Amino acid sequence: MEAYQRAVDFDPREKKYILVEFPYPSGAGLHIGIAFNFIGVDVYARYQRMLGYNVLFPMGWDAFGLPTENYAIRTGRKPQVVTRENTDNFRRQIKAMEMSFDWSREIDTTDPAYYRWTQWIFIQLFKHGLAYKKEMPINWCPKDKVGLANEEVIDGRCERCGTETVRRMINQWVVRITDYADRLIDGLQSTQFIDKVRAAQINWVGRSEGANIRFPVEGSEDTLEVFTTRPDTLWGATFMVIAPEHPLVERQKHVPGVVDYLKNTLKKSDMERAELAREKTGVFSGLYARNPGSGELIPIWISDFVLMSYGTGAVMAVPAHDQRDFDFASKYQLPIQPVVAVPQGWDYDSAAYEGLEGTLVNSALIDGLAVKDAIPAVVDWLSSHGRGEPAVSYHLREWIFSRQHYWGEPIPMVECARCGWQPVPDDQLPVLLPEVERYQPTDTGESPLANIAEWVETTCPICGGAARRETDTMPNWAGSDWYFLRYIDPHNDRAFADMEKMRYWLPVDTYVGGDEHNTLHLLYSRFIYQFLHDLGYVPKEYPEPYIRRFSHGVILGEDGMRMSKSRGNVILPDELVERYGADASRLYLMFMGPFDATLAWSERTLMGVKRFHDRFEAFFKTRVLLAPVGERSISPVVNRLIRQVGGDIAAFKFNTAVAKMMEALNTLQGNELPLSRGDLRCLAQVIAPFAPLLAQRCWEMLGLPGSVHASRWPEVDEALLAQQSVTISIMVNGKLRGTLEIDPDTPQEEVIAQARQVESVSRFLKDRGEKKVVYVPNRTVNFVVS
Numbered sequence: 001m002e003a004y005q006r007a008v009d010f011d012p013r014e015k016k017y018i019l020v021e022f023p024y025p026s027g028a029g030l031h032i033g034i035a036f037n038f039i040g041v042d043v044y045a046r047y048q049r050m051l052g053y054n055v056l057f058p059m060g061w062d063a064f065g066l067p068t069e070n071y072a073i074r075t076g077r078k079p080q081v082v083t084r085e086n087t088d089n090f091r092r093q094i095k096a097m098e099m100s101f102d103w104s105r106e107i108d109t110t111d112p113a114y115y116r117w118t119q120w121i122f123i124q125l126f127k128h129g130l131a132y133k134k135e136m137p138i139n140w141c142p143k144d145k146v147g148l149a150n151e152e153v154i155d156g157r158c159e160r161c162g163t164e165t166v167r168r169m170i171n172q173w174v175v176r177i178t179d180y181a182d183r184l185i186d187g188l189q190s191t192q193f194i195d196k197v198r199a200a201q202i203n204w205v206g207r208s209e210g211a212n213i214r215f216p217v218e219g220s221e222d223t224l225e226v227f228t229t230r231p232d233t234l235w236g237a238t239f240m241v242i243a244p245e246h247p248l249v250e251r252q253k254h255v256p257g258v259v260d261y262l263k264n265t266l267k268k269s270d271m272e273r274a275e276l277a278r279e280k281t282g283v284f285s286g287l288y289a290r291n292p293g294s295g296e297l298i299p300i301w302i303s304d305f306v307l308m309s310y311g312t313g314a315v316m317a318v319p320a321h322d323q324r325d326f327d328f329a330s331k332y333q334l335p336i337q338p339v340v341a342v343p344q345g346w347d348y349d350s351a352a353y354e355g356l357e358g359t360l361v362n363s364a365l366i367d368g369l370a371v372k373d374a375i376p377a378v379v380d381w382l383s384s385h386g387r388g389e390p391a392v393s394y395h396l397r398e399w400i401f402s403r404q405h406y407w408g409e410p411i412p413m414v415e416c417a418r419c420g421w422q423p424v425p426d427d428q429l430p431v432l433l434p435e436v437e438r439y440q441p442t443d444t445g446e447s448p449l450a451n452i453a454e455w456v457e458t459t460c461p462i463c464g465g466a467a468r469r470e471t472d473t474m475p476n477w478a479g480s481d482w483y484f485l486r487y488i489d490p491h492n493d494r495a496f497a498d499m500e501k502m503r504y505w506l507p508v509d510t511y512v513g514g515d516e517h518n519t520l521h522l523l524y525s526r527f528i529y530q531f532l533h534d535l536g537y538v539p540k541e542y543p544e545p546y547i548r549r550f551s552h553g554v555i556l557g558e559d560g561m562r563m564s565k566s567r568g569n570v571i572l573p574d575e576l577v578e579r580y581g582a583d584a585s586r587l588y589l590m591f592m593g594p595f596d597a598t599l600a601w602s603e604r605t606l607m608g609v610k611r612f613h614d615r616f617e618a619f620f621k622t623r624v625l626l627a628p629v630g631e632r633s634i635s636p637v638v639n640r641l642i643r644q645v646g647g648d649i650a651a652f653k654f655n656t657a658v659a660k661m662m663e664a665l666n667t668l669q670g671n672e673l674p675l676s677r678g679d680l681r682c683l684a685q686v687i688a689p690f691a692p693l694l695a696q697r698c699w700e701m702l703g704l705p706g707s708v709h710a711s712r713w714p715e716v717d718e719a720l721l722a723q724q725s726v727t728i729s730i731m732v733n734g735k736l737r738g739t740l741e742i743d744p745d746t747p748q749e750e751v752i753a754q755a756r757q758v759e760s761v762s763r764f765l766k767d768r769g770e771k772k773v774v775y776v777p778n779r780t781v782n783f784v785v786s
Contacts, residue, residue: 001103002710003707004049004710005100007054007102009505011054013053015054015056015509016045016048016053016509017055017484017509018041018056018057018509019058019484019487019508019511020513021037021512022059022483023061023062024062024065024476025083025086025089026067026068027071027085029090029573030089030094031563032572032576033555036553036589036592038094039589039590040590040595042099042100042101043690044649044650046100046689046692046709047650050685050713056505057102058105059094059099059103059106061083061087061106061108061110062109062476062480062483063087063108064109064115064409064474064479065408066405066407068082068086069406072407072439079439080435093574096573096577096582097577098582098692106490107486109409109476109480109483114479115430116429117486118409118482119410119411119430120496122401122412124535125531126423131175131401132174133172133173134171134174135169135172136309136400137170138167138172138404138445140165140166140168140445141161142163142165142166144158144163148165148269153269155272156267164267165267166266167265167267170404172472173413174399174400174401175398177399178394180530181207181396182207183530184201184205184396185202187530187543187544188202192548193549194549194550196515197518200515200519200522201519201523205394205395205523206396207392208394209391209392210393211378211390212226212227212312212388212391213226213228213231213234213316213382213388214292217248217288217289217300218287218288218297224242224248224289224312224314225314226312226315227311227391227393228315230375231382232360232363232377233321233339234291234292234294235291235337236318236338236363237317238298238319238334238335239299239334239335240301240315241302241305241317242285242300242302242314243303243304244303245313246302246306246308246313248285248300249285249302264304265304273305280327283303284302285299287300288300292382292388301328303328311393317329317334320336320337320348320352322352337362338362339360340355341359356372400475401474402474403447403475404446404472404473405447405473406433406436406447406448406473407433408433408473408476408478409433409478410449410473411473411474412424412430415470416462416466416467417465417466417467418460418463419460419462419463422460423461425461431469436452438451447471447472447473456468457469481521481524481525482529484511485497485502485529488505499539506538506542506545507542507544507545508545508546508547510550512552513550513551513552514551515551518549526545526546529544550652552596553594553599555571556598556601557569557571558600558601558602558603573585582693583613583691583694584606584609584613587609588605590655590690591605592605595652595655613694616665619668619669620683624677624680627675627676627677627679628677631681633720634674634676634679635673635674635676637664637667637673638675639682640664641661642714642715644660645657645661646686646713649689657690680698681714683698684702685714692708692709696708726742726778727740727741728751728755728781729779730758730783732764732785733784734782737760738758738760738761740754742778744778748775764783764785765783765785768786769786770783770785771785772784
């Protein structure tokens with residue numbers, strides 16, 4: 001590892017903590033999409049180092065999880081061995097693509113020295129009432145004898161073997177992330193997340209204000225409580241729907257059709273049940289509730305689109321103003337009662353009216369009120385009559401933390417008949433995952449660890465009596481929630497990280513990852529950090545762990561389809577480096593298109609980039625022999641390129657940076673402009689973040705000592721730039737009305753904005769509607785007005 005790659009604790013230079021999501025090291029090797037992400041962030045990190053920052057740019061492995069366990073079971077090999085091989089291969093591939101990670105800080109979530117602290121964090125959650133055991137339904141595969149996450153159930157069948165799944169009730173560890181719901185939204189105010197990331201976080205938490213309303217169940221002492229954001233539509237509630245798991249259902253199994261419906265529900269995952277596009281099904285429970293607004297009796301139906309894990313497991317159905325309820329009512333011929341005046345000509349035979357405009361009708365005391373006024377009026381009425389109260393609800397659910405698998409961190413808890421659940425003492429951590437010959441799933445639904453009696457049987461840390469270890473393991477999210485903290489102090493055996501080191505390096509300045517992790521991973525990570533912050537284990541100055549979060553794009557095959565072995569369109573980084581070299585591969589991946597876009601592979605474009613790479617080196621070799629000795633940059637083209645490429649890298653516009661280097665090379669070759677050794681030095685530095693090997697060869701051709709990557713990014717000669725300004729003509733309806741001097745690199749939007757402000761032009765634009773603006777770069781702006 002080169003010295004410039006190593007981050008220095010407490011260095012007087014300003015720090016930059018640049019983080020890329022660490023990969024899951026699969027047996028398939030490094031995917032080209034991961035390489036694309038890593039290279040983009042590597043370009044940015046190299047640039048920040050050259051600006052003089054003390055950069056922390058680390059790498060590690062998110063190595064626990066079901067895919068490795070499945071592969072190990074299929075091949076009869078131990079997950080430990082498979083994981084070691086996979087990480088070794090990933091590391092080799094990453095290094096082959098010349099990524100400048102600080103390997104002295106490498107971490108692995110399967111390392112006991114690492115997961116000791118993952119277990120310690122769980123114990124803190126338990127001690128502070130945020131982790132507890134709860135009986136919950138899970139997806140179960142009868143053939144593989146394993147619990148499945150919702151994502152592992154496809155069309156009601158096990159993703160692994162295709163067997164139809166069922167639902168089982170099982171005791172699981174749950175974490176109360178919901179206690180931090182408001183904090184997870186409010187904390188975003190102190191970040192600089194891009195809009196789509198911020199929106200993904202807010203939408204996943206899903207904070208909604210409304211009311212809880214109580215519906216008495218006729219003929220019993222029971223009451224159904226529902227949450228709704230539209231209490232104003234209470235008089236339009238013509239039926240209720242409860243989840244199949246609702247306690248009332250157990251007493252209604254004698255009703256025709258209920259038992260059969262429950263059996264069919266057991267085959268579906270929560271994700272399938274909540275799918276909006278899926279046809280809704282249901283069965284009448286035999287029960288009625290009294291609408292607390294209208295006083296009418298309304299039927300209670302059972303449907304699997306209602307989840308017991310969301311809200312109260314019951315909803316009031318207003319089919320006139322909710323499309324899902326409308327579809328259900330239409331299918332089962334239930335009443336549809338409008339309570340909001342609809343636009344003229346609205347057809348209730350085809351759709352519900354879900355708009356917020358209109359006044360209330362058929363609603364007794366709130367008739368004639370606008371929706372915005374009716375909502376608080378109804379909430380006040382419910383509260384004063386003891387039939388409800390204001391409430392806030394969240395989409396965010398409690399975090400199911402247990403996994404009934406082998407390949408994961410053991411949950412560090414023991415159960416004693418006398419003392420109940422107790423955490424393993426800190427001095428006994430880590431609770432090691434035992435290496436075993438058999439780690440296949442059990443018949444009982446428990447983790448394979450349940451079969452290891454000598455590991456399970458232990459003593460209670462409180463009374464010293466017989467106790468049993470928890471045999472569930474943690475989800476792979478657990479190790480990735482706090483990994484950015486361990487990079488700061490990876491070899492500390494007294495704490496997960498030293499406070500002063502965290503105070504120096506935190507918060508993470510830039511965090512780059514995939515869109516698919518902008519919700520759960522990012523949310524879990526922020527939650528764990530906020531929890532540790534509350535306990536004083538991270539610096540109080542930094543309530544949020546990340547300043548900026550960017551998303552990278554997706555690379556498709558040359559056929560425009562997602563890459564897969566079955567389609568034969570997979571691009572492997574090893575083959576790419578072998579055929580074209582690391583530098584040309586890096587340049588092409590950055591040139592493909594915007595960093596956050598969906599991009600299609602093109603072998604033809606790749607060949608063009610390779611030719612640019614070769615031309616650049618050949619040009620450099622020729623000019624080194626001809627260049628005068630002076631170290632000062634004298635070329636306007638090179639001077640402008642320094643600013644262009646630097647600005648594009650800072651904005652993650654890597655594709656335009658490469659394009660500008662190509663344009664500059666064409667200009668320099670075509671005009672045979674004079675270049676000093678200072679110009680050539682600058683060219684080597686400008687291309688260095690993208691093509692590190694090529695840049696170093698050029699550096700050495702100049703006879704310069706050390707590494708180009710340890711050199712300072714060249715400064716722009718402002719005086720030289722000023723000499724390059726151009727004068728453009730400003731026209732209104734084709735007539736010249738003024739001129740403007742600009743830098744040739746000024747963005748189009750800025751040029752047009754400045755042109756509007758020119759006094760001799762603005763008076764011709766005042767009070768006249770612009771139809772369009774035509775801009776010819778560095779020549780003219782023409783305003784077409786009415």
